[in-house]
Amino acid sequence: MKITANAALEEPDCPGDAASYAPDSPCFGKAAGRPRAADKEARQQALLHTAAQLFLEKGYSKVSLEMIAREAHVAVRTIYVKFGGKAGLLNAVISTGRAHFFAGMIDMEADPRPFREVMEDFALRFLELVTAPSFASLHRMVVAEARTTPELAETFYKAGPLRTREELMRFFSRPDIRVQLRPEIPLETLAVHMITCIMGDTMVRMLFPADHPPSIDELRARATLGLDLFFRAVLR
Known part of the structure; x- marks a missing residue:
């Protein structure tokens, strides 16, 4: 050319x-x-x-x-x-992939659906994203190179985990949602606990290549169980 x-x-x-x-x-x-x-x-x-x-x-x-x-x-x-x-290019790769899995979902800050319904939708989409083979490969790459290439780890964190945490914090801070949650729990803790409940040991599993990704039914069951644990811990 x-x-x-x-x-x-x-x-x-x-x-x-x-x-x-x-x-x-x-x-x-x-x-x-x-x-x-x-x-x-x-x-x-x-x-x-x-x-x-x-x-x-x-x-x-x-x-x-x-x-x-x-x-x-x-x-x-x-x-x-x-x-x-290169870091900006990786950020675009991650952001675009993330947008694909959340396409069609209403912005949580304005979503009129009941609290539980919004969380169910988010949890399933999130699990579909983090269990996709491409994401698992990306996660293993970040873990392997984070120490020698700090910009990789920082870019991944800002484009993925941090963005998800901030979106959840904004959602939990909505007056109609916050009133349903225990007031003594900080917003950041709520967001982290939400992700921890639905992820379980998924991050550990991603370190080892899987024969095949979990089915949608398996993901739905995992999301349901994780959300039940989350709601039991944080609802008033």
Whole structure:
């Protein structure tokens, strides 16, 4: 591919389209909007897909922006302009994958459904996310490289666990929800306890490759049990 001085502002070609990627990919997404917008979205999803595959296959520290750019058929400057660098690209990979699993769920801060119903919806979607093979591989990579590559651990934490914790804290702080909860328990503790109850030993299990991810029925049963423990501990 010929790179011009304005390569960072161009929309370089990428092979494939967003619809061809499996939903399990951490950067799965669908193109939407007018044809030109759809093309741009498909190219960006192709770049995220390529980056995700390289990160998981080779490890974050061993993948360079030049390697990603070459595989995705884009200019390195394009990645810098769109994402600010490798950490920004990883953040986009994680955020896009997370958005896929929570697509269609109403923003919890404005969700009018009963407390338990909102939590049931969230818990099942969350468990689907963290038990997906791609997420398990990402988690193992972060654990393996966190000490030698601090930016990897920090990016993962901010794009995943911290974001989830903050969303739950905002939900629990809603007046109609807070009144149902024990007032002496801090919001952050509520959020952490909620995740702990529904996760159980999932994080430990993710350190070892599984033959197959749990079925939706298994996840639903796990979510139900975890939520029962959570509600018993925190409701007034």
